[in-house]
Amino acid sequence: xxxxxxxxxxAAGWKIGTASELLGLSADEEAYIxxxxxxxxxxxxxxxxxxxxxxxxxxxxxxxxxxxxxMEAGDPTVSIDLLIRTLxxxxxxxxxxxxxxxxxxxxxx
Numbered sequence: 001x002x003x004x005x006x007x008x009x010x011a012a013g014w015k016i017g018t019a020s021e022l023l024g025l026s027a028d029e030e031a032y033i034x035x036x037x038x039x040x041x042x043x044x045x046x047x048x049x050x051x052x053x054x055x056x057x058x059x060x061x062x063x064x065x066x067x068x069x070x071m072e073a074g075d076p077t078v079s080i081d082l083l084i085r086t087l088x089x090x091x092x093x094x095x096x097x098x099x100x101x102x103x104x105x106x107x108x109x
Contacts, residue, residue: 040074
């Protein structure tokens with residue numbers, strides 16, 4: 001956010017902060033959410049790179065298209081286990097998976 005806009009909002013009584021501050025997240029909770037979001041983004045990127053539709057991917061893992069959409073959106077009802085199993089079904093290597101989890105830009109899908 002631009003400094004001028006930040007000062008103007010604060011002068012009007014708004015509090016500026018992060019989502020973690022607003023939600024009162026611990027460092028562990030924040031890290032967990034970041035990992036989930038990186039896996040979700042990696043899933044979508046890999047699926048698009050492989051030119052696989054959500055429906056085709058759903059059939060490959062015996063799930064539904066709507067579940068794939070939820071995975072890609074980072075829906076908290078989707079387990080990390082399912083995200084990882086789906087990424088592996090798309091051919092993501094353990095090294096690439098590690099890069100996604102760590103946030104490494106090297107190979108992350």
